[in-house]
Amino acid sequence: MKIATIVKSELTDPKTYTTHRTKVxxxxxxxxxxxxxxxxxxLAVKIAxxxxxxxxxxxxxxxxxxxxxHEALAMGAASxxxxxxxxxxxxxxxxxxxxxxxxxxxxxxxxxxxxxxxxGSAPIAAYLAENLxxxxxxxxxxxxxxxxxxxxxxxxxxxxxVQTPAVLTVEANAIEPELPSFPALEAxxxxxxxxxxxxxxxxxxxxxxxxxxxxxxVIWNLDEEPDAVEKLVAAxxxxxxxx
Amino acid sequence: xxxxxxxxxxxxxxxxxxxxxxxxxxxxxxxxxxxxxxPKEAFNPAFDLGLHMLEIPKEYGxxxxxxxxxxxxxxxxxxxxxxxxxxxxxxxxxxxxxxISGTPDQARRFADILKPGKxxxxxxxxxxxxxxxxxxxxxxxxxxxxxxxNGEKAFATNGGVADVYIGVFxxxxxxxxxxxxxxxxxxxxxxxxxxxxxxxxxxxSNTVPLFFKDVHVPVENLIGKxxxxxxIALNSLNLSRAFVSTLTVGIMQRALDxxxxxxxxxxxxxxxxxxxxxxxxxxxDMATSVETARLLVNNTMKMMDKGSxxxxxxxxxxxxxTDVAQKVTSDAVQIFGGYGYTRxxxxxxxxxxVKGFQILEGTNExxxxxxxxxxxxxxxxx
Numbered sequence: 001m002k003i004a005t006i007v008k009s010e011l012t013d014p015k016t017y018t019t020h021r022t023k024v025x026x027x028x029x030x031x032x033x034x035x036x037x038x039x040x041x042x043l044a045v046k047i048a049x050x051x052x053x054x055x056x057x058x059x060x061x062x063x064x065x066x067x068x069x070h071e072a073l074a075m076g077a078a079s080x081x082x083x084x085x086x087x088x089x090x091x092x093x094x095x096x097x098x099x100x101x102x103x104x105x106x107x108x109x110x111x112x113x114x115x116x117x118x119x120g121s122a123p124i125a126a127y128l129a130e131n132l133x134x135x136x137x138x139x140x141x142x143x144x145x146x147x148x149x150x151x152x153x154x155x156x157x158x159x160x161x162v163q164t165p166a167v168l169t170v171e172a173n174a175i176e177p178e179l180p181s182f183p184a185l186e187a188x189x190x191x192x193x194x195x196x197x198x199x200x201x202x203x204x205x206x207x208x209x210x211x212x213x214x215x216x217x218v219i220w221n222l223d224e225e226p227d228a229v230e231k232l233v234a235a236x237x238x239x240x241x242x243x
Numbered sequence: 244x245x246x247x248x249x250x251x252x253x254x255x256x257x258x259x260x261x262x263x264x265x266x267x268x269x270x271x272x273x274x275x276x277x278x279x280x281x282p283k284e285a286f287n288p289a290f291d292l293g294l295h296m297l298e299i300p301k302e303y304g305x306x307x308x309x310x311x312x313x314x315x316x317x318x319x320x321x322x323x324x325x326x327x328x329x330x331x332x333x334x335x336x337x338x339x340x341x342x343i344s345g346t347p348d349q350a351r352r353f354a355d356i357l358k359p360g361k362x363x364x365x366x367x368x369x370x371x372x373x374x375x376x377x378x379x380x381x382x383x384x385x386x387x388x389x390x391x392x393n394g395e396k397a398f399a400t401n402g403g404v405a406d407v408y409i410g411v412f413x414x415x416x417x418x419x420x421x422x423x424x425x426x427x428x429x430x431x432x433x434x435x436x437x438x439x440x441x442x443x444x445x446x447x448s449n450t451v452p453l454f455f456k457d458v459h460v461p462v463e464n465l466i467g468k469x470x471x472x473x474x475i476a477l478n479s480l481n482l483s484r485a486f487v488s489t490l491t492v493g494i495m496q497r498a499l500d501x502x503x504x505x506x507x508x509x510x511x512x513x514x515x516x517x518x519x520x521x522x523x524x525x526x527x528d529m530a531t532s533v534e535t536a537r538l539l540v541n542n543t544m545k546m547m548d549k550g551s552x553x554x555x556x557x558x559x560x561x562x563x564x565t566d567v568a569q570k571v572t573s574d575a576v577q578i579f580g581g582y583g584y585t586r587x588x589x590x591x592x593x594x595x596x597v598k599g600f601q602i603l604e605g606t607n608e609x610x611x612x613x614x615x616x617x618x619x620x621x622x623x624x625x
Contacts, residue, residue, distance in 0.1 A: 066250065179288075181292045182258065186306060189251050
């Protein structure tokens with residue numbers, strides 16, 4: 001059994017996440033492996049057992065990328081690779097990045113690709129499944145050794161059997177990950193991380209276009225404009241979104 | 244944050260935080276604090292993570308972290324509970340002491356006991372011999388290939404939970420030079436554990452008197468040479484003073500976090516109390532104390548990593564950090580006002596916990612004597 005797990009970070013302390021309308025400030029030192037990715041790695045390690053292998057990949061850049069790989073390696077994965085390029089995490093580059101990652105993973109004999117289910121991570125899993133011709137199972141909350149899986153729906157669970165090769169997005173509650181030990185983390189920090197350049201041609205990437213012609217203020221500042229809410233309501237009415 | 248962490252250190256601190264969030268939840272800490280003891284099973288997750296042998300080299304089964312990195316981990320744990328962290332530190336400081344002063348075989352035997360998840364204790368003080376170790380009276384008499392130990396030890400941290408002790412006993416009437424240190428397995432016949440002390444703070448840390456009645460230990464359990472017990476005790480104290488300072492920084496950080504969060508939310512006279520200059524002054528002094536204390540501890544740990552015994556620096560660190568911590572935790576209670584004086588909020592516990600660190604591992608009065616002696620020595624050389 002050969003499993004690839006694509007890991008990413010999330011903010012550990014929401015207090016350090018601040019927005020100012022047009023900008024989002026992340027504090028890189030607060031970004032660690034996300035809970036759902038921990039579950040994905042734990043699940044992968046458990047399924048792989050003694051005879052299988054779990055390889056880690058990340059699209060996170062720089063120190064955050066290395067950090068999430070260290071955390072995941074300490075949980076029992078065998079190898080780690082970081083994809084470097086021109087901001088492959090940018091949603092606008094998601095398809096291009098997935099295409100390049102698929103090219104890299106193709107023909108490597110993976111039975112499963114697990115991805116933690118965090119808001120914003122869904123496209124990569126879907127693109128990977130499409131590009132690699134793998135089956136896609138989303139929002140998995142349980143996976144048994146005989147490949148039976150469950151996903152949570154609004155009115156119950158969807159149960160079925162995973163047909164490999166497959167891409168699974170894993171929910172944080174799928175399994176309770178064990179904390180790695182300090183010796184394992186220390187060993188992970190010494191392990192070599194492979195770097196693969198994605199060489200994204202961002203000129204080809206889809207572009208996010210903001211139409212600012214209709215309203216001079218697409219973004220209002222609540223701190224400086226006491227009537228910002230009224231302006232927003234007026235704009236929504238003008239566009240027919242609100243009646 | 245004044246101290247610039249490396250990426251590796253950040254990862255260690257984060258793991259310590261995850262451990263604390265998972266296993267040292269506030270309701271548990273509060274329950275154990277009220278009960279005055281922490282169940283031994285509560286340390287099993289810490290053993291799994293290797294926290295009980297964090298700075299011990301890998302060849303002895305430890306995690307092999309540096310003193311500096313270990314200190315950062317334990318500072319974070321102390322934010323959750325310093326008594327819990329102290330229990331773990333006491334074990335590996337005792338082992339480190341055997342590694343410094345004993346034979347490789349003794350160190351390996353000691354490490355093998357701790358490795359699967361056991362505790363160690365260092366016992367020096369007696370009822371009438373605290374700071375004045377020269378007046379220590381418990382005896383070790385050699386008979387053939389054995390020493391026979393007799394006496395009573397007081398305030399033995401981890402004494403009730405440890406599986407192995409380092410005990411300092413008198414082998415001759417030569418003051419401090421008549422003391423010798425021994426490695427004593429807990430299951431040796433003749434050892435009795437007294438009643439757990441009902442302490443003011445650090446209540447998750449086990450503290451008991453120990454009674455030794457005709458306890459036979461083989462001569463190969465003598466650590467170092469006969470008459471060198473005081474040196475071994477001082478080596479142990481140098482290490483533990485630095486680590487006690489680390490725990491104190493953790494308590495101070497928690498006090499600042501609690502008080503800061505409270506001050507910006509609690510409103511009086513129609514505004515948050517953090518807007519009042521008197522509260523701002525307290526918060527400013529607290530934050531400054533935390534940063535300076537952390538830097539001092541970090542420097543001492545770096546010196547220990549380079550092999551320094553930090554006799555003077557360890558004493559200076561403990562003196563400064565544990566003294567400023569009294570004010571920091573007291574100010575935290577002050578900022579909480581009447582609520583701070585109750586058990587509704589954790590700041591009263593922080594104040595109780597931190598008081599212990601002015602006393603244990605040598606009172607701060609003894610630290611001043613040590614520092615003065617070392618300073619005088621330096622000037623006498625010139």
